[in-house]
Amino acid sequence: MTDALTEDSFSLGCCLRQAERTACRVIDGKAVVITIDTNELHVLNPVATRVWQLSDGRALSNVVEQIIGEFEVSRCQAEKDVVQFAREMLNLGALQVVESDPTQGFFLES
């Protein structure tokens, strides 16, 4: 799970999804995310909001592809920012890692 995730193991191959114990509303293009257990409120900018919305269990590499298609950004920059954002949200408990099963196409919670 999130706690077991180390700097080295975290990569674009990781599959992330929104943690269950969160609540979110998108207001004027910005996501307001509440992490229930810490009772904290986080406001995401539009790009981070898009990454948040795309975090449905797909791999980060897929998220990067989508972001590149929607925003004027280089792949290098997008990869760097998406990974950094995902790591921050993991630390906050807002995202969680899931393991994908490539043969079935299902996502399994790790």
Next chain:
Amino acid sequence: MLAVECGLDAPRNYGNPEYSTGRVMQADRPLKAQQSGQFFQQFVIYAGVEFRVSACLDIYEQLAQLPGLSFEREAAQVPLAVVECTFERAKTPETEPEPFTGDRTIEWAWSGNVCTITAPYARVRLVKSLSAVQPQLRALATVHAGPVPLAAVFSAIASAIAILREGAVLHSASIEWEAGVVAFIGPSGAGKTTACQHVPGARLFSIDRLLVAPVSGGQWQAFSVPGGTPPSRPWLRKSRVQSRPLLAVFGLRHAQSATHFEPLSSVGRVALLRQCAFDGSREPAGAAETLGNLVRLATEVPIARLHLRRGENLELKLREGFAKGFRRQPLACQSHGQRERWS
């Protein structure tokens, strides 16, 4: 333990359906009821909710001592809800009473039509049933033996109902002003009660907690919750009503210069409300519902940051602000389909 059963699912308590509408204590009724084991029935209004209470003697006596009760509905008053309540003592104690830590320990969780409320010394099961005429609310609760903080129980029920009514519970001091309510929100020490005292023509509406819920036409109604620490030098008269239309909500900051209002972004308004809203739900669905209610509040009621300099007459500033037009600020969801610049 003491069982507090509230509602229509307690038919044995409704042998005498006539609710008293006078003062709680009547000299001959308590003793009579004690001997016969009957329940006392009383109509009271607390935090804008009409409670039709049936209670055993000791609870009934505590009810008489509860400040902030009203026994008659004001003609223009819009009740938050009507709840059938029955209080009774459980036969055997179950657990040792936990120390009373204040009514902020209230938690609730709606699951379908049933809400489980945990308050100090009390556990209330609130049930919503839909009749052909109107929704009915009833509850089943268990509270510890001995003196019960009835205010916390009533407050907890009212808070859960406010969420059910798509409203919110705000940590707020508020004033009754110009036939409506102006709410000041902020953390403890922000100067909420002090701000109230800066409006000389107003009446103190609530000190610590305020329930707000939408009514018709995009309007919101404010319901005062009794309690809170009154100001040491109360300059304002206390409001005599429990509900009024909500005019505006202001987040407080101390001002170094002149008193002024600062407009907030849409997200800023929601974040401000969220910081000062009680969220008794610990489940994602409940938290999302509360957040959705706050978004609606931020859309339908003027909300701004108030930088207040002590000693300045806030009433003049309020008049000026409303004349210029504190107005609703619709929130919009942005489309993500178009190509945007990286930011």
